[in-house]
Amino acid sequence: MTEIIDGKAVAKKVNAVTAKAVDELKQRGVQPGIAVVIVGADPASQIYVRNKNRKAQALGMYSVVRELPASTTQAELLAVIAEYNADDRIHGILVQSPLPAQINEPLITMAIDPHKDVDGFHPTNVGKLLTNFPGNYPVANTPRGIMTMLAEYGVDPAGKTAVVIGRSTIVGKPMAALLTNANATVTIAHSRTQNLKALAKTADILVVATGIAHLITGADIKPGATVIDVGMDRDENGKLTGDVDFESARQVAGLITPVPGGVGPMTIATLMQTTVELAKWSDAE
Numbered sequence: 508m509t510e511i512i513d514g515k516a517v518a519k520k521v522n523a524v525t526a527k528a529v530d531e532l533k534q535r536g537v538q539p540g541i542a543v544v545i546v547g548a549d550p551a552s553q554i555y556v557r558n559k560n561r562k563a564q565a566l567g568m569y570s571v572v573r574e575l576p577a578s579t580t581q582a583e584l585l586a587v588i589a590e591y592n593a594d595d596r597i598h599g600i601l602v603q604s605p606l607p608a609q610i611n612e613p614l615i616t617m618a619i620d621p622h623k624d625v626d627g628f629h630p631t632n633v634g635k636l637l638t639n640f641p642g643n644y645p646v647a648n649t650p651r652g653i654m655t656m657l658a659e660y661g662v663d664p665a666g667k668t669a670v671v672i673g674r675s676t677i678v679g680k681p682m683a684a685l686l687t688n689a690n691a692t693v694t695i696a697h698s699r700t701q702n703l704k705a706l707a708k709t710a711d712i713l714v715v716a717t718g719i720a721h722l723i724t725g726a727d728i729k730p731g732a733t734v735i736d737v738g739m740d741r742d743e744n745g746k747l748t749g750d751v752d753f754e755s756a757r758q759v760a761g762l763i764t765p766v767p768g769g770v771g772p773m774t775i776a777t778l779m780q781t782t783v784e785l786a787k788w789s790d791a792e
């Protein structure tokens with residue numbers, strides 16, 4: 508029997524723990540704060556930013572959204588980051604991607620104080636993840652949220668064959684690192700991978716983050732596998748859909764995330780969790 512992983516329900520559990528942690532920090536005089544910076548008026552980005560802001564406020568955090576025009580220069584954006592790096596009310600800084608062409612995205616990532624890097628994209632934090640460094644540091648929220656869902660549904664990656672389709676800095680690479688650190692045997696596949704679908708079918712844990720709607724179908728899935736769909740694609744009718752063809756995949760998978768209601772809500776919940784952790788760690792310093 509296939510079980511559907513309820514990302515909304517797991518997110519709710521995570522958010523309940525976060526709300527308690529916010530209260531505890533507030534009693535010590537610290538209100539966790541997040542700054543989200545958005546450059547340009549991409550409507551999809553604006554919706555995510557609004558959702559993040561609403562969730563942060565609902566959890567009792569301090570939340571600011573800075574909307575900058577699409578014409579913002581590299582220097583102007585760097586100045587905004589410097590401002591939040593120096594602002595003691597802000598523990599997490601998120602610069603929403605994508606950024607306009609005139610902005611050098613890696614340089615922006617590097618400009619964020621690694622202790623305020625709520626996305627976990629700064630090379631210092633990526634390096635710590637890759638080296639399985641001890642101690643506290645932020646880790647990319649989408650893959651981390653996926654690890655939380657796996658744990659919640661009793662999926663232990665140790666010894667399992669995992670295939671991650673997608674090699675982005677945001678999802679694929681940190682996902683592979685987390686699964687490797689959890690003792691899975693991990694392959695990263697991508698658009699140039701030969702025999703991609705045959706490879707996918709070897710996976711006990713299959714994570715699909717390609718941006719190609721319904722790339723993976725039931726025929727490409729090992730019976731009983733855990734299938735995690737990171738896709739946020741639009742179908743012919745403009746409806747949100749995943750990289751996995753849910754209807755055929757659910758006939759074969761053991762566990763599967765839906766889109767919407769899977770990875771997305773967990774990303775936001777984990778972002779809030781990370782913000783509170785950054786506040787806690789900075790308070791302990």
Ligand SMILES: Nc1nc(=O)c2c([nH]1)NC[C@@H]1CN(c3ccc(C(=O)N[C@@H](CCC(=O)O)C(=O)O)cc3)C=[N+]21
Binds near residue numbers: 747766768770772775
């Ligand atoms: N620096 C940065 N960090 C990010 O974390 C980041 C980013 N840039 N740029 C854009 C992407 C996208 N993203 C999503 C988060 C939650 C949902 C989400 O909650 N989705 C819901 C439904 C959304 C809907 O219905 O439209 C779901 O899947 O159920 C989606 C997308 C974070 N991103």
Ligand SMILES: [Mg+2]
Binds near residue numbers: 514766767771772
């Ligand atoms: Mg989802």
